[in-house]
Amino acid sequence: MYYYTLGRIPPKRHTQFRQDDGSLFHEEVMGIHGFAGIQSILYHRRPPTRVRQIELVERIEIPYEEQGPLRHRAFRAAAVPPGGDPVSGRVPLMGNHQVLISVVRPTEAMGYHYRFAHGDEVIFVHDGSGVLESQFGLLRYRPGDYLVLPTGVLWRLLPDDGVEQRMLVIEAMGHVTPPERYLNRYGQFLEHSPYCERDLRPPEELRTYDEEGDFEVRVKARGGISRLRYDHHPLDVVGWDGHLWPYAFNVADFEPITGRVHQPPPVHQTFAGPGFVVCSFVPRLFDYHPQAIPAPYNHSNVDSDEVLYYVEGDFMSRKGVERGSFTVHPNGIPHGPHPGTYEASIGKDRTDELAVMIDTFHPLRITTHALALEDPAYAYSWLESAPAAT
Known part of the structure; x- marks a missing residue:
């Protein structure tokens, strides 16, 4: 500094x-x-x-936890019970040798x-x-x-x-x-x-x-x-x-970088750490190309795991994810907007979402503390006929 x-x-x-x-x-x-x-x-x-x-x-x-099948996961961490002090009360949910x-x-x-x-x-x-x-x-x-x-x-x-x-x-x-x-x-x-x-x-x-x-x-x-x-x-x-x-x-002092078409997550980067980055998705104007699709495209994190912590507002590419929840999208599987959100984003001029993203460059492991908070349906929430994570 x-x-x-x-x-x-x-x-x-x-x-x-x-x-x-x-x-x-x-x-x-x-x-x-x-x-x-x-x-x-x-x-x-x-x-x-x-x-x-x-x-x-x-x-x-x-x-x-013992490693199970590779899948997208969601955790309703708002349900973590209160208790302890700011150190002793911590509930670890995921990590690796670097974070x-x-x-x-x-x-x-x-x-x-x-x-x-x-x-x-x-x-x-x-x-x-x-x-x-x-x-x-x-x-x-x-x-x-x-x-x-x-x-x-x-x-x-x-x-x-x-x-x-x-x-x-x-x-x-x-x-x-x-x-x-x-x-x-x-x-x-x-x-x-x-x-x-x-x-x-x-x-x-x-x-x-x-x-x-x-x-x-x-x-x-x-x-x-x-x-x-x-x-x-x-x-x-x-x-x-x-x-x-x-x-x-x-986070309210983070000035978002926008463009005519959808900008990639690195424009939201706030901090860099050993083997990970922290990004801030803040309220901002959407893309302004006349044919722009504001929602993010499908993408594969071939080198990283993506963690999103949902702070406030409605995240434009997600359904059924509540305040204080996490989603974890591991490398090896494509992910993208939930059904209906891609088309529905067209014509919208802004988003009020607020989220913290942590991308790690080594695989994350999930703790047993997180299992009681998990929504097992989330991995299937991209199916048109399946209910969104609830």
Whole structure:
């Protein structure tokens, strides 16, 4: 991301920066790709290394189903029950060695701070509002926000009281960035990109905690969750600067790219991750060629699995798919618009659909959690005589 700073920092890095009592602040360099990627420098009141107790609290085994016949699938994830906090309440639905896709409907606050050590997380806020708290500061979130949490960020969500929360969670085994084609060689967004720096919301306020006591941090790494107990509040940062920080991007700020004829899914791309992309299908005007067919053509994902998460509105090429549902179209089988939607799209001038698409370049596996949510009729919903997914 672009350069940003909050709080107090010295005029030159790696030099003396003293507290009111004359002691030094403790500098922390946080960066990716060794020392060859973007980084930020944070200044703590106490060393961020002062851990007094460490224990493994949970082994994580994702319960994937045994592979059955290849088919298109739909899952009514709106029925996932509420419970837990934004981390403990996650229900993993599908994944592979590069990405894990979950939903969560948290009802509890996080009494600890959390770090995902393997890569970046993207949390799409379907419903709900509150505050993202991290060592970089406070950032309010609202429906439609993508919260992008780089690895190394120590965070927790503080949901607003009495507000229902529903979130889509993407855990990447690596880094999530804007697509390279949106950026110039200096990292600035180009004029043709569907969003730019002005649309990214950095932390708004740096809150420094100068407290001693017992403070819990949980770290997910290497197949488990470890609990680290600190003798001081870990969010004791007085200032920071750099290019690595958590941010929010609201899907309403994604400017759709349209054309005279139907545009392919890459025009909707929002982020790139290791072995996957994230796209945003947003309300937009339809194609304007006089003979245009706005609905998408039939196509085969010969190199990828396609996941669609339905957020709001009526998706122009689908029937019977409700809010909060997923469809999964694996590579190896063509897919396309449902019967009647292709012809019915002709003459329409806009769509109000809102959906998040995740395309993976290695096959996804479905978890046993998802099986109870599955619509078994979906694979046959392209037959004229068969009912649509209900």
